[in-house]
Amino acid sequence: MDRRQFIKFGSFITVSVASGAGLSACGGSDAAPGSDLALASGAWKFPQSVASGDPRADSILLWTRAVPASADAVAAAPAGADSAIRLIVTAADNSGALGGSSALNGATVADVRLPLQAQYDNTVRHKLTGLSAGTVYYYQFVAGDNRSNVGRFKTAPAADADVAQLQFAYMTCQDWSVNHWGAMTAIAGESLDFIVHLGDYIYETVGEDFQLGAVESRHDALTLPDGVYKNGSSGAKYANSLADYRYLYKKYRTDTRLQALHERFAFIAIWDDHEFTDDAWQDAQTYDGSFNADGSDLHQTSRRRNANQAWFEYMPADVTLDAANTTFQNIKIYRDFQFGKLMQLVMTDERLYRSDHVIPESSINPATGKPLGRIGSRYLVPQDLFNSVEAQKMAGAATIGLDPLSTATILGNTQRQWWMDKMKAATSTWKLWGNEVSLLRMGMNGVDAIATLLALSAVSTVTTSVGTTAAAVGGNFAVAGVIVAAVTAGASSAVAQAGAGAIAASAAGGGSADAQAAAGVSAGLTAAQAAIAVATLAKVNAAASAGATGAALAAVAGQTIAFGYIKPDVQARKADSVFVTASGKKDALASFFTRFLLNCDQWDGYNSERKALMAHLKTNNIGNVVAITGDIHAFFAGTVNDDFDATGGGTPVMVDLVSAGVSSDSFFSYLRDAAATLGDIGTLVSYPLAIPVAGLGTVNLSFNLLDYTMGKAAPTVASLAEQTRVQLRGALAAKGVPEAQLEATTAAVLAGLQANADFNTSLLTLAQQLSALGNNPWLKHLNTDAQGYTLVTLAPGKMTAQFKQVNKLVGVVAPATLVARTTTATVTAGSPSVAIS
Template sequence: MDRRKFLKWGSFLTISTAAAGLAGCSNSDDDDDSDTGDGGNAGPIQYPQGVASGDPRPDSVILWTRAIGEDATAVSVRVQVASEENFTQLLVDELVSAEPDWDHTVRHKVIGLDAGTDYYYRFVSGDSISPVGRTRTAPLENADVAQLKFAFISCQDWSVNHWAAFDELLTQDLDFVVHLGDYVYETVSADFQSGAVESAHAPLTLPDGTVRDDGATYATTLADYRTLYRSYRSDPRLQALHARFPVIGIWDDHEFSDDCWQDRQTYETTDDETRHTPRRRSASQAWFEFMPADVSLDLENPSFDNIQIYRAFRFGTLATLLMTDERLYRADHIIPEQQVGSDIGSRYFVPKSLLSQVEAQKMANAGGQLGPVSILGDTQRGWWKTQLRSSTTTWNLWGNEVSLLRMQFNGTLAVAGLLAQGLVAAIPALAPLVPEIAKALAQDLANADHSSGKPVTDYPALSAVLGQAGIPAAVVASQIKPLLDAQLPPSLLLDEYLLNADQWDGYNAERKDLMAFVRDTGIRNLVALTGDIHAFFAGPVMDDYDANHPQPIMVDLVTAGISSNSFFSYFKSVVDNDPTFQVAKPLIYTEENGVVVNTFNDTLRQFNADWLRYIDTDAQGFATVTLTAAKLSCVFNKLKPLDGGQAPATPAVASQTLLTVTAGTPGVTLGA
């Protein structure tokens, strides 16, 4: 390979400049471009994953396809771009090569385009013509943009539920789509993928893969990850979405490994003691090959972080969009799995006080630095602050993988409430005293003897309340105490917990640092667009959730997954199957006449009412946004469930919830 060709393919991004009035011939002087037809391909060419565009800027866009021939050799195709769908006037007609080293994918950047303009593109090799894609450039940086419309999506597990969301998105007139990660799932046949799935999605298999003890297989090699992307992009609905809208994407964890950090996997308690650099690099390369993102990959760099995907976009004077990478640079979870022997207590259901203590100790050991307790890493955090400090747009949007909203749970208060309700059910005359009884039970549980692993108490505070109601202490001791004792949970549940320390709740010091920066720098109208957690949430992000009077700084809007099983379903599975947590079942759901009733929403609202302004923990769906200088209007689109093994017919949206963020106010209003 000569030096010129190496420079062309070294970072796997070819570039051409749009020029008006081409007569259908190549405008390139590359050595490879002497043939103006099919480039000498041996036979017909196929485009099995369709076409895509991404990362729109005022003068450029990335175009993508995967072109395969009858053998494994390189395939020559022409990239054609026009202002009209009939391609009578070509602006680009460039011969490029789909190389086997890059899985026959093409990533081509077109520059010299007009701002805020629709373009059509296709790939041509002789008589083999790809589907036609439409893309749209961003407006000029100083343009007075009246409105932007876009969607943000995440978590599209091939193996559960359905992808009717993409059909719904195709009915929208959007400027672009933001994808927040979990574009593919690295596992097949995992427990969380055991639910019903539409018949259009056959079971996936991996050419290599590693089988876990639980029977799941996870992608391990470059061939595995490429297989996932090829399979996901074989779905015609996802192809159509990419062909219609430019996508601005980042990854989350499942593009590499569930709950990953850097090049560490976390399937088993001791997994992340070992680096998995080749696996991480393979996952990054496959993402790079299949996503139309304006980023570069350095295969000569032997490290796990040989790619940078965080980047910024600007849409006139209306909005800046920052896309961050919250996996490649993050530190280990504050409480390592090895310390507690499980992901419970490390990543999930983590005692809040313990996490705070360990975080403070790690920072003290690092001289007060955030590096050991960071999601973003020092360099990216500095970039994030610099971008916001220099922003002059009305709105600042943050493509943020994991939620910034506090999701806490007070086990003592929750169990006391359940016990009070149970007591009233047994003695209905006590109904007027429910608040006092719950408060007394909380006091008794807090003061109980927990040395045996289960609370032991004579319920003195409760006895005092019931005594005022005419129930003597002897009756409390002989009749009510045994009734309550039979319902007591293990003592470990009687604490204050954070539900998910894999998200920003687990990296509280850095979150406080970012919010203090936003507050003190005077940055206004900052809104995070978030995915990951398979539920709809919305609310203000506080400067310090643990302060006596926390102040709102920005807004977090969290979309449910396209198809992944819901946040609620995971907690339901826990209380159904783990004896330790079965006593908490009423906090997650109840059953009425055989119908499951979600109580998890109310449980979360009870302990997070100041910031969780909207909650739907049992949903699949997507979010659409209309942005003007005056307000951001977000619609949470909740999807209908599977219909007899088929995706629901259009309209597949079961309900829509409108949320409004008014410029100048870091808060969320339900409705217009």
């Protein structure tokens, strides 16, 4: 580090070599900061406990924060004379001491004196080198008369070591203010080599809409020391000052479950957006309504620097903050790790260098004359518009001599080349990528979706019409279905009746489907009218042969007509379809007749750069690449293809495994609330279920249809019920059912639900039809309504990732039965594919 940087941070960034007792820490090469400070005396405490990070074969980064025993745990460190504390490290087994502050046993490999300074909020970050590879160590800090809890870490295996197995968990999105942190208890009980944290370690907002749901009682309300109102002079606030960001890390780290994770396992961490601001790019804030007078995004360099420094001070990461750099890019957190011959782990920063969203939030909506905001820029973005704007931006960069990706990048030019070089040079069996936002294409064909919804909404009306017509033709549901089918397709009543007679007669005489259609045309039907009439007759007759009668036959006819004629007509004619006009919602639906990208804050919003990275892997035959991803509050597994826009979706190149958040509200819940304002379009996301439960009244659920719209396989009644289990269990708990009775009560309610016609017919048909849209066939698993974490077991021949979904709150506490279900994704070496079990 240069001299100016050392002057400010030299006494904070300390390094020593593990070679025995009595060492002093050395910051840089200039001096031994801390050696001239008196050791702290009296009563002290470690309110955020201890932490370790960035395990390498010969080093570790160790962290703590110590304050006088009388000091507030989350207030700024009291000003006054700086002092020093001790760090003690041993390789002796002290596993029995974890969770407590008893003195370490065994010979020490380091006894280091470290400075404790109020200007860094009494945090300590110390790099210990000279360690042995693949070794478990225990450590403890001593301040005055008090010891910290015991910590443990394991160094990485040597770069040339043959490693049979690694096991680690990855986690993300731990909002203090909603749901619970029980997942951390489950993670602490796993047998791990380390933990990867993919960001959103803190949330910068307090009192935001998405933070007002149920939360465990042990998480009290947050109060930012300074804070800025998001809108006006009331409501939600966001962190702005260094004190605000420090406060959040301190408060989050007071939870003993998070402390236990840091005490037991070394973290490899990066940030995402909420460590600074939601959906951040560089130093820009993207809250709706927060624009400059000219409509451009609001850049907040000072706020970004505060966020950087607080992350640097509180995260045990082996990185440096450049005090001489006065820009917001004063820290570099992208880095890589080697774990023997088995794994190279590459961690990227996808916020600090990314260009603006391709369609900026500040773009003026011509319909309103106001900035576009989130919808249409980051979320639910018309794909053709996105492609056009991205091409224009890249062409503009090229005309002024820049790399075309400079204006459409997540990584930035320097980091992108670093990533390519690291991947190409990697010699390990597996190349894992600690990736903040998903690489998977998540799109939706709006035309097919609207056609499906309009067909679904027509089923009831058409079914009723078939029943009425059947009564008029002597109870013959087959003939009635034919008549209604022809009328629905545009035939007059007289022509429909004539056609029905001709078709029925042909069928009765053994005529083929073609012969029946020809008879209908001869009676005056058009070819299209005859085709749907014949198809309806066949379906109704088949159902009758299977034993269906009356209303059931009418329902078969109604579904056949709706999905056999109405849906294809809307798909073909779009807004010009008579069924769109008849719905009375033509104007409201007009903008949805296109393809959409659901989330352009992730890699779908930087499509050309994604294609460049995949081309690099493909051209250089770089295999066994798997991204481990967070951010979106959902579990996903699928392949990342070279070009999702190519015929068939392109060729798989690597795999992306996305973990749900620890506690943050799910992706489904966000879209459910947003879609609720869009009328019938909201049915693509959720379906209301009102379930009567004896002794409790009605339990109201929002069934998750987003999964099926996005590509989940068509369900059975049983799998549909199983999908409901976790949400139902949580709703029953909220109604006061004791946890000891929750499993049995949930099972009983689910059994009854499967017999409910609204569930086993209406909802089942809806889910099956949405699944048939065929969106995103590369997605092999998706669960958009979940909290949890992912456990990875890596061996030379395969990688297994266990998606562990946790149960919801029981009253105001985390559930005793934490893990609700486990879904396993398996990637076999040599194949860019993923199998789900």
